[in-house]
């Protein structure tokens with residue numbers, strides 16, 4: 001067991017990240033089209049369901065990400081939930097300075113946002129709200145359409161690595 005902190009902020013970012021990594025999540029690729037018509041794709045695990053009525057979901061993006069300004073220009077986006085066999089897509093969409101869309105199959109969805117195929121689930125969203133929060137922005141989407149494949153298992157991210165359920 002590791003204990004950090006006590007008085008405000010007596011810990012480093014690394015220690016905090018290690019503790020946060022205990023929380024297992026799924027993995028999502030946020031996709032959209034920027035104002036130049038270029039495809040956006042970025043891996044996130046900060047997804048959360050927010051509200052059922054209206055149907056709202058959220059994710060957080062680092063302010064320093066190149067994708068952050070590009071997402072800001074979109075009217076909507078798609079949140080593509082990855083399957084257990086799609087760890088390589090997570091890596092590809094988390095990389096910088098590469099063609100993230102090389103060899104990726106997709107169809108166009110609402111707001112022209114790419115829907116990655118295959119997928120475990122997809123939530124197509126209208127951008128609903130955006131809040132600055134520390135070094136990230138919280139982006140809220142209003143779900144306009146969704147699909148899911150109940151026969152497939154999710155990709156899991158835990159303690160900095162990819163895992164599978166059982």
Ligand SMILES: Cc1cc2nc3c(=O)[nH]c(=O)nc-3n(C[C@H](O)[C@H](O)[C@H](O)COP(=O)(O)O)c2cc1C
Nearest residue numbers: 042043044045046060061062065066067093094157
């Ligand atoms: C599993 C995983 C989860 C990630 N989750 C987030 C996240 O929630 N928010 C975020 O800003 N970056 C997250 N990242 C990092 C971004 O994917 C990465 O910095 C981004 O794709 C860089 O591309 P860009 O510079 O083109 O925006 C995550 C990376 C991985 C591998």
